[in-house]
Amino acid sequence: MINLQHITYFHPNKDLLVNDVNLSINRHDKVALIGNNGTGKSTLLKIMAGLLLPAQGSVKVDSTPYYVPQVFGQFNELTVAQALQIADKLRALRAILDGNVTESNLTLLDDDWTIEERCQEALSHWQLENLELTQPLKTLSGGQKTKVLLAGIAIHNPDVVLLDEPSNHLDTAGRQLLYDFITSTSATLVVVSHDRKLLNRLDVVFELTRRGITVYGGNYDFYLEQKALDNNALNQDVKSKEKALRKAREVERETAERKQKLDARGKKKQENAGVARIMMNTLRNNAERSTARLKGIHTEKIGAISEELSELRRELPDTDKMRFGFDNSSLHKGKILFSATDINFGYHDQLLWHEPLRFQITSGERITLKGLNGSGKTTLIKIILGELVPGQGSIYRADNQSVYIDQDYSLIDNTLTVYQQAQRFNSASLQEHEVKIRLNRFLFGKDDWDKSCTVLSGGEKMRLMLCCLTIGHRAPDIIILDEPTNNLDIQSIGILTAAINEYEGTLIVVSHDESFLDEVNAERVIELA
Incomplete structure (x- = not known):
């Protein structure tokens, strides 16, 4: 208990x-x-x-x-x-x-x-x-x-x-x-x-x-x-409240117009009847007070409905998924980006793989890199990125732009603030307000812009990295994700999945999250023994 x-x-x-x-x-x-x-x-x-x-x-x-x-x-x-x-x-x-x-x-x-x-x-x-x-x-x-x-x-x-x-x-x-x-x-x-x-x-x-x-x-x-039932009911409540707000504004406008016509008609009658100026002023003041009182009643009603609508909207899930927004025009489907012929790698004269590896990677593929802990997944990623050279065999690597998002989030500089980190990727020379709009889209509001990256959780760092990629604008040829869902909550996994599914380049994923792999359509497998 x-x-x-x-x-x-x-x-x-x-x-x-x-x-x-x-x-x-x-x-x-x-x-x-x-x-x-x-x-x-x-x-x-x-x-x-x-x-x-x-x-x-x-x-x-x-x-x-x-x-x-x-x-x-x-x-x-x-x-x-x-x-x-x-x-x-x-x-x-x-x-x-x-x-x-x-x-x-x-x-x-x-x-x-x-x-x-x-x-x-x-x-x-x-x-x-x-x-x-x-x-x-x-x-x-x-x-x-x-x-x-x-x-x-x-x-x-x-x-x-x-x-x-x-x-x-x-x-x-x-x-x-x-x-x-x-x-x-x-x-x-x-x-x-x-x-x-x-x-x-x-x-x-x-x-x-x-x-x-x-x-x-x-x-x-x-x-x-x-949750789907609850969210549907919530969406219906939001729509109903939006309709009530539109109706209240309509009534306010119609009432104001009708009052204005009545006041104008009354003033004309009074002028035709020769009502004294002092009485005209009194009647005009009464009309103004009446108009103000009516306006106050409608303003209060509209304000109450608006507040209720804001409360309902705050309850809504974050359905506005974060998108990369890349320019994918430079990506060419089917282009060979990397090929390996009978490669192997050794540590202390001990070869990593029982059998040499032979494979190629073409533009637009979605690949899962699988293997038990210690099977050499990180080593192979470094070879693909050009950071290591195999001890045996030969490789071909086309000129390409690759992004590796590792488990340590090493693309994030912990000495910078959130906004400074975003600016570091601003190769497209976006204006300050445009960078902040991107940050907002990835759930970094104005209270977060001056935060040090050191205080961000793993999930927040992942979101910031995705945001930085969008600020770079040009789509990388290859994105490599190393256990991307490890530090993300379920909401953020949905956001990441939506962003990845919009990307048209080559995706290589190291992950044991079968649901995520299914959702990003990572159908081809390179398995290390």
């Missing part, structure tokens, strides 16, 4: 992040916690895990949760055993086996005589058969770090498991193991994820917004159906 009542949390800079959130999760529930970037999903998980204290509200969790974070940098100086929180227990076991049977060692071991065997079984299950428990975590890849912490679930056997974007760094085989665990476990699960295949394996969706949490009693597909 997890129960959060009236949870409020502030950023360290005193900005309000979570306000008066309430949620209740029963034993054995499998819950997806979704919401746009910045709504506080990861913060709520940390509050449930006891790692953060709310400014207000109460937290009740029946047993100690097992928490797998999205970011692992804090564990880099730890060994695998320390990251799994079993180093003391292992040390006590070895001491006892060496004859040092003390009360302290027995207490630490807590009768867990099979801890070493269970560790090896859990690590083997997650494809980490040869991993030493004394190995530093910083020597592992992102996917291996994730698997280490996921292996800890079987080691500790917790009743409550909290997972923050657990599939981000996993390869296809690792993701399948994760999906199998989610389907089979009897533990209470709370999962923050944008992986739609994963989300469909959970029973309940909790959507976190600025207004609080809304519960949808079904998986992600059920949530999408309900």
